[in-house]
Amino acid sequence: MIHLDIQNQKTSFSPGETIAAKITWQLEKSVNAIELRLFWHTNGKGTQDINIVNTLRFTQPPQRDTRPFQFQLPSSPYSFSGKLISLIWAIEAVTDPLDEAGRQEFILSPTGREILLCDTFPANPVNG
Amino acid sequence: MFLFFGVFLGLGLILTCPFLIHPLWKQRAAQDWPRMPCTIVSSEVKRHSGGDSTTYGIHIVYRYHFNNRMFQSDRYDFITGSSSGFKSKKMAVDAHPPGSQRVCYVNPVNPSEAVLRRDLHAGYLAGIIPVVFTVVGAAGLFVVRRNKLNVGAGGSNKIFGLGAPPNPGSLPPHSALPAILAPKNSPLKKFIFFFVFAVIWNIVIFIFASQLLQGWQKGAVDWSLALFFIPFFLAGIVLPGIAFYHLLALANPRPRLGVSSQCVPLGGSFTLRWEFSGRTSRIRRLHIRLAGQEEATYQRGTSTITDKAIFATLNIFDTTNPLEMTSGQATVVVPSSSMHSFASSNNKIVWFIQLHGEINWWPDIKEEFEIVVLPLEAAQ
Amino acid sequence: MRARDNPFASNLISRLRCHFPPSHSWDSLLLRLQRLEYRGAITGPMGSGKTTILEELAVRLEKQGRQTRLAGLTIQHRQIPDPGHFFANLESTILILDGAEQLNWLSWQRFLRQSRHAAGLIITTHQPGRLPTLFTCATTPALLDNLLTQLHIPPGSPLRLQARRLFDLHCGNLREVLRSLYDSCSTLPHPL
Numbered sequence: 001m002i003h004l005d006i007q008n009q010k011t012s013f014s015p016g017e018t019i020a021a022k023i024t025w026q027l028e029k030s031v032n033a034i035e036l037r038l039f040w041h042t043n044g045k046g047t048q049d050i051n052i053v054n055t056l057r058f059t060q061p062p063q064r065d066t067r068p069f070q071f072q073l074p075s076s077p078y079s080f081s082g083k084l085i086s087l088i089w090a091i092e093a094v095t096d097p098l099d100e101a102g103r104q105e106f107i108l109s110p111t112g113r114e115i116l117l118c119d120t121f122p123a124n125p126v127n128g
Numbered sequence: 129m130f131l132f133f134g135v136f137l138g139l140g141l142i143l144t145c146p147f148l149i150h151p152l153w154k155q156r157a158a159q160d161w162p163r164m165p166c167t168i169v170s171s172e173v174k175r176h177s178g179g180d181s182t183t184y185g186i187h188i189v190y191r192y193h194f195n196n197r198m199f200q201s202d203r204y205d206f207i208t209g210s211s212s213g214f215k216s217k218k219m220a221v222d223a224h225p226p227g228s229q230r231v232c233y234v235n236p237v238n239p240s241e242a243v244l245r246r247d248l249h250a251g252y253l254a255g256i257i258p259v260v261f262t263v264v265g266a267a268g269l270f271v272v273r274r275n276k277l278n279v280g281a282g283g284s285n286k287i288f289g290l291g292a293p294p295n296p297g298s299l300p301p302h303s304a305l306p307a308i309l310a311p312k313n314s315p316l317k318k319f320i321f322f323f324v325f326a327v328i329w330n331i332v333i334f335i336f337a338s339q340l341l342q343g344w345q346k347g348a349v350d351w352s353l354a355l356f357f358i359p360f361f362l363a364g365i366v367l368p369g370i371a372f373y374h375l376l377a378l379a380n381p382r383p384r385l386g387v388s389s390q391c392v393p394l395g396g397s398f399t400l401r402w403e404f405s406g407r408t409s410r411i412r413r414l415h416i417r418l419a420g421q422e423e424a425t426y427q428r429g430t431s432t433i434t435d436k437a438i439f440a441t442l443n444i445f446d447t448t449n450p451l452e453m454t455s456g457q458a459t460v461v462v463p464s465s466s467m468h469s470f471a472s473s474n475n476k477i478v479w480f481i482q483l484h485g486e487i488n489w490w491p492d493i494k495e496e497f498e499i500v501v502l503p504l505e506a507a508q
Numbered sequence: 509m510r511a512r513d514n515p516f517a518s519n520l521i522s523r524l525r526c527h528f529p530p531s532h533s534w535d536s537l538l539l540r541l542q543r544l545e546y547r548g549a550i551t552g553p554m555g556s557g558k559t560t561i562l563e564e565l566a567v568r569l570e571k572q573g574r575q576t577r578l579a580g581l582t583i584q585h586r587q588i589p590d591p592g593h594f595f596a597n598l599e600s601t602i603l604i605l606d607g608a609e610q611l612n613w614l615s616w617q618r619f620l621r622q623s624r625h626a627a628g629l630i631i632t633t634h635q636p637g638r639l640p641t642l643f644t645c646a647t648t649p650a651l652l653d654n655l656l657t658q659l660h661i662p663p664g665s666p667l668r669l670q671a672r673r674l675f676d677l678h679c680g681n682l683r684e685v686l687r688s689l690y691d692s693c694s695t696l697p698h699p700l
Contacts, residue, residue: 015503041519042475044511045435045690046424048519049472076503080467083437083694084424085475086512110504115467116510117422117439426518426687432584437694 001026002034002093002102012107015075019106023093026064031095034058038071039092040108044085079107082117136328137265140258148255151206158206158246161233166192166242169200171224173217176210184217185210188224192232194239201232201242207251212338216251264327267320309385309497312480319374326367333357333364377491381406383483391500395464398499400444400481403455411485411493414453418442418460420467420501423476440466444481453485468503509696515659516690521683524658526561529648534568537643541565544640546602546628551636552645555681558632559606561643565630566604574627575600581607588619595622602628609633647680655682667692 007020025034036056042049054071071091080087092103107114169189176183186204193199204220224230224244235241340354381404388399402416420440426433444458462479470477479501485493511517528534541548550558550565559580566576579588588594594603603623608631611619616638623629631639652675653668661667670692671685678684 042472043517043519044424044475044514045426045518045687045694047426047474048522049474051472076468077470078467078503080477081510081512082422082439082467083509084422084435084511085477086510086517087470087475088512111465115465117420117467427582432582 002095002100004091004093004102004104006091006104006106010106012109012112013073014110014112015078015108016073018070018072019091020068020070021091021104022066022068023102024066025061025093025100025102027061027095027100028063029099030063031061031097031099032059033096034061035094035096036069036071037092037094038073038089040077040079040087040089042085042087044082046085073108078109078115080109080115080117133265133268135265136261137269140260140262140265143258144255144262146208147258148252151208151252151255152248154206154243155246155248155252158233158235158243161235161243161246163231164192164194164234164242166190166230166232166244168224168226168228168230170226171221173214173221174210183210183212184214186217186220188221188244190224190230190232190242190244192234192242194234194236197239199234199240199242201240203241203243205243205245205249205251207254211251211254260327260331264324264331267324268328306386306388307390309387309481309499311495311497313496315374315377315380315495319371319378322367322371322374326364326371329367330364333360337361373491377493379406380487380491380493381408381411381485383485383493383495385481385483385497387499391502392460392462393502394462394466394468394504396502397459397461399457400460401455401457402483404453408453409450410487410490411450411453412488413448413486414445415443415482415484415486416445416458417482418444418462418499419480419482421478421480423478425474462501464504466501469500509693511694514690514693515661516686516693520659521686524560524655526557526564532643537565538568538572541628541630541642544642546630547639548630548642549608549636549639550630550632550643550645551634551641552632553634553647553681555678555683555685556645556647557651557682558645561645562604562606562630562632569602574602576602576604578604578606581605581610583610586610586615591622598623598626600627602626602630605629605631607632608638609635647675647682649675652682652685655686 003024005022005024007022010019013019019038023034023036034057036058037052038054039050039052041051053074056069056071058067077087079089088105089108090103090105092101094101109115167190169191171186171188174185174187176185187202188204189200189202191198191200230244232242232244233246336357340357384403384405386401392398400416404411418441419438422437422439424435426435440463442460442463444460445456447453467477469479479499481497481499483493483495483497487493528537550561552558563578566578569576577594579594581588588605603626605619608616608619629639630642636644649672652671656668656671661671667689671689674685674688675682678688
C-alpha cells in the first residue's frame, strides 16, 4: 500500500507555489527504491502526452514508513479541460521494481480552479 | 513524397528528350532537307498490343534515289512510338497505297535518313505529357522540400522565427518585440497544392479512363469497374475547380498584419494593425477576430489525424464600410480566465487571429495568423 | 463534457482488453504461437483490435520471461525508428511489428533479412500472407458490447443504441465507432 497526502488536503495550487505532502507506505516485500514523480498528462481525444517535471527517489526504503516531501511547481501549463483535451497535474509514487503505486491529482491554476474552455468570451475590442 | 515526386521528375526528364525535344529538333532540321520523289513499297497500320491496351503506328516503307544511290526508309514523321487512335493512322496509310509515287525529304548529310511528312502537326502534342510529369515532379519536390525546411525551422511557430518548443508542454521563447505576422497558409501555397494534386489525380484518372474507353470501343465494357471509378472521375472534375477557386483568390487584396508584441500574456493586451494592398472596395464585409483552439492528434489506422475545436472567439473588428477596411488598428485584450498557448507532442492550445473578408461573386479572403499567449506567471 | 470525463478518451480506449470469441483464448493463442516457432501474423481490417491484441501479447510474452522489442509503423512513419537498436542482439528477442502492411515488398524482404536471427517475429497486417496467420481479428456487435461494458456504459444507455448504428455506418471499424462516440459525449453538458 502506498498513500500520498497533500498537506492540509489542498487540491489547488498557484503557479510557482510549493506543494508539500507526505508519503506513507506499507510494502509486502522490500524494494530497491520508491520514486516520487511530479508530472502532468493529457486525457481526451488525442494520443495521451505525459511529462514528468521532477522526481525524488528514496533508495533502499524500509518496508513501512512515512516521509514528508515537497516539490516546487512550475509556472505552467495550467490545469484545463476542453472538449478535446484535459491537462491533469498529479504526484505519483511507484516502487522499483514496479509493484505498487499511489497517486494524487491536484490543480495548477492562478484562479484556483481548472480552466474550463468554452466559447463564451464577449466581443470587447477597443478600436483605434 | 520525395521519392514519389522524384520518380515523376525523373520519368519526365527522361521521356521529354525522345518524345518532345528530339522530334521537334529533327522536324526543324528537316525544313532544309531537299524534296525527292519516292515509291511506296508497302503501307499498313501496325498494332502494338500491351496488356489490355492496343496502340497503333503508321508503317510506310518507301524507296528513293539520292546521288545516284537507292535508299529505303520507313519514317513517316518524327514522332516517337505508337499511340491510341486508329482512324487518323488509317487515313495516312490509305493516302500512301503501295506502288504510288510520293515526295519524301532526304537528309543530305545522311541520305539513308528521310521522312515523308515534315510539317508540325497535332501528333506532336503527345510530347507535352512528359513535360507535365516534369513540372509536377519539380513543383512537388519544391513544396515537399520547403515544408520539410519549415518543419525543421520550428513548425507552426516559425512565424515568430523562434523555433520549436524544446520540451513537451513548454512555450516557445518569447519576445516583446513588434512583429509582422505571416499567415498560416498563404493563398499561393493553397493554389500550388490543389493544382499539383489536381494534375496528378487527373493523369491517373486519364489512364484509367482511356482503358475503359478502349474496352468500350471493343464492345467489352467492365461496368462494375466503371461504376467503381465514378466517384474518382467526379473528384477529377471537382479538383481543378478547387484549384481554379484558389487561383482566383490570388487576385484578392492581400492583408498585412502587425502586432505590438510577438507574445501576449493572459489578461494582457496588444495592438493589432492591418493594411491591405489591392482593391479593398471589392470587400463587402471585413471581420477580424481572435480565436483559441484545441488541437488533438491521434492515429486513425495508418494516418495521423488532428481534430480541432475552437473554444474562444473574440471579435476584434467588424465593418462593412470600405473606407475603414484599407488599414486600421485595434487594441486586443486577451481574456485572463482562459488558457495560454500550449504544445505537447499530440495536444495543443493554439491562439490565432482570423481575418475574413467577404467578397461578392468571388472567393473570400480567409487567412489565419498565429500568436502566442503566455501564462500569467511567465509574463510577469 | 470535459475531455477528462469523456468515457471514450484515448487513455481509456488504450486500456481496453481483448475479448476473444469462445473458440479462442490467450492459452490457445500462445500455444499456436509456440507451434509456429514464434513467427506469425495477426491479421484483420482497420479498427478490429490487432494492435490491442499485439500489445497484450507482448506483455504476456514478457511475463513468460521472453524479451520483446516493439515497433509501430504508420503511413507517416514507414521506417523502423532507430533500426540500429531495433535489430541489435536479436538472438533472444522476439520482434513485434505493428503495421507491417506499411512496408512495401522490397522493404519487407529487407526487414525479414534483418530480423532472421530474432527469436521470433510477430506482426499485424491487414492481409494474410506475409507470415503464417496467428489470429484473424474480426469485429462483431458482441465485441462492441463487450468494449462498451469495459468502458462502463450502462446497459440500455442511448449510447449503446447509437454505437450499434455507428458500427454499421463505419462497417465494423471499432476505432471509428469509439471516436464518434467520443464526439457525441463531448457535446453533452455533464459526465454520464
